[in-house]
Amino acid sequence: MQSKVLFSEGSHRWVVFGRDPEKPEKIIDTNQYMIVNRNEAILLDPGGIELFSAMLGCVVKEVPIDQIKYLFASHQDPDIISSLGLWDQALESAKLYSPWLWESFIRHFGMDKIQFEPIPDEGLSITLAGNEIQFIPAHYMHSSGNFSVYDPAAKILMSGDIGAALDKADAPMYVANFDDHIAKMEFFHQRWMPSNKAKSRWIDRVSKLEIDLLCPQHGGIFKGDDVKRFLDWLDKLDVGSAIK
């Protein structure tokens, strides 16, 4: 599994893990993110069971394991958090932030030591060693209880499945050409996202934020002008295609 530092300023950094060449062929490629600030770190959408070992290896290349104080699961899907039972063995004391709606479902992945911290529907801010991290509502995008993560200091938005593209496992970490990229994300958004209203609400919300990088859970990361291009493209896209 590859690691790439997306942002680094003092002891504050963002790292993405993904593009694992040893990943079993039939499971979808995923991006896992870690925010580190001083002696605390949070793993965002830490991934599925299949990737756990590779993820753990990547994490301990960056920080000692006891610095992982928090996990975040944007929603309940297996590629997001089915590794929970294994992180539960690896982390002595950590908290999992996730939509309150999914607590009793996510616990099915196994959770004894990790403490569940429900995120209310309206969102929540926490501090990571003094640095603010915001959980922004993204309900019905695609899951009925869903959050994005915004780091105002780094100006990075982790958007979960929003902005996801079904790409090759060795695709570049950043979107190289937005127009070419559309074909890789169009079906995903039309079919997985259920509600035009929810989509507009999320776009309104995140358009007010300063975003240098928009980081989805699958496919390339949007940077610079591509962030606005993506939001404009999504705004015009008709979603919920399975019931049309």
Place this chain on the structure above:
Amino acid sequence: MSDKKVFVTAAEVAAELNKGMVIAKRLLLIASNARALALRAGESAAGFRPITDSIDDLVRTTLDSSKVINGKAQRLSRIATAENRSALALSKFNSMYQRDKDAKYISSLDHVYEETQKQHVALMVEFRKEAKSLNDMLQDLYSELRTAQIISTMLSVEASQAGELYKNQLNSIATSVAESANAIQSHVSQSLKLFSELTKAVYAIKSTV
């Protein structure tokens, strides 16, 4: 022990016992019918009534033991699940140690690894202890059910002494008791067989740990 068979076997043991419990409940009805018939048959079937009490006792023992054994089978399955999870974590840790041995902070995992190993061993020990206890209870229940044959024989003897009017019905009850007890015993025996396969598998894995 980190084998799917453990979960399957625990579930199969519970299912076999459940079948036994259904038959045992039916046996209660047979005992009740026997009591009513013995009353109607009067003096000629006077010996029948105390024997029906023995059937009641046997059924209650079967039901009580099955309930406890069922609970133990479920507990065993839970232990096996926890053991499976810690074994999975150990295997994932091991592959990470092999692949990423140069990772800067890899030693920060050593404590967690040792704790997971300890937990794994503790779960194996607990599993074996619980498995033995469950096996002993199944053996006891199997032995207890042998008394059903004695009860059935006593019922047949008493039936032969009853008046002609009731003889056939009482004989039929004696046969039903014997058949039901045999059926329950066969389910318990099947549970024991499943369990012995499981025990073999557990010990085979123990020698590799």
